[in-house]
Amino acid sequence: xxxxxxxxxxxxxxxxxxxxxxxxxxxxxxxxxxxxxxxxxxxxxxxxxxxxxxxxxxxxxxxxxxxxxxxxxxxxxxxxxxxxxxxxxxxxxxxxxxxxxxxxxxxxxxxxxxxxxxxxxxxxxxxxxxxxxxxxxxxxxxxxxxxxxxxxx
Numbered sequence: 001x002x003x004x005x006x007x008x009x010x011x012x013x014x015x016x017x018x019x020x021x022x023x024x025x026x027x028x029x030x031x032x033x034x035x036x037x038x039x040x041x042x043x044x045x046x047x048x049x050x051x052x053x054x055x056x057x058x059x060x061x062x063x064x065x066x067x068x069x070x071x072x073x074x075x076x077x078x079x080x081x082x083x084x085x086x087x088x089x090x091x092x093x094x095x096x097x098x099x100x101x102x103x104x105x106x107x108x109x110x111x112x113x114x115x116x117x118x119x120x121x122x123x124x125x126x127x128x129x130x131x132x133x134x135x136x137x138x139x140x141x142x143x144x145x146x147x148x149x150x151x152x153x
Contacts, residue, residue: 002140003108006115007128013148015043019056021148027115029059031104033131034118035067059112063104065096068118068127081125088127092134104131105138115146 006025010018022030030053037046050060068076069091075084091097107114120126123145132143 002142003111004113004144005108005132005135005141006113006144006146007118007123007126007132008115008146008148009118009120009123009126009128010039010041010044010148011119011121015049015052018044018148019052019058021146022053022058022115023056025115025144025146026113027058027146028112029061029107029114030117031107031114032060032062032117033064033066033128034062035064035069037062037064039119061107063100065094065100066092066104066127066131076120076125084125084127085130088130092130101131101134101138105135108135108141109139121147 006027008018008021030049032046032049039045043049043052046062053060068088075081075087092101104114116128116131118126118128123129129143129145132141135141136143
């Protein structure tokens with residue numbers, strides 16, 4: 001039986017809508033794959049987000065090693081998505097990224113409904129889609145991209 005691995009971005013949303021989207025999707029653990037788990041958006045820094053999730057009964061795990069290198073972020077901001085993908089795939093070859101990818105695969109295999117978190121609203125332009133693809137190479141998963149805005153689910 002395939003596990004489901006969800007992904008979500010918090011660009012342009014509130015913490016309330018974000019958490020509600022996770023609850024609607026029955027997410028049990030949010031896996032934060034931001035290199036820097038701070039945010040200018042209120043409520044989305046690591047500690048504040050973890051507290052909001054705990055109130056909703058959702059676990060929080062940060063896997064910083066699966067975050068995006070600075071040069072990848074620059075390529076993404078400039079709309080150079082193929083370059084971003086190439087840079088990120090190279091980053092995934094590092095020991096730290098491989099170790100944390102293995103941790104993520106174990107979370108997915110463990111049966112908890114997991115969701116990958118990053119900033120970008122569009123999963124096609126975010127490294128979380130690449131991470132989900134890599135997990136799918138190691139264990140059967142169905143990837144579901146969530147939207148924190150109710151009209152887009």
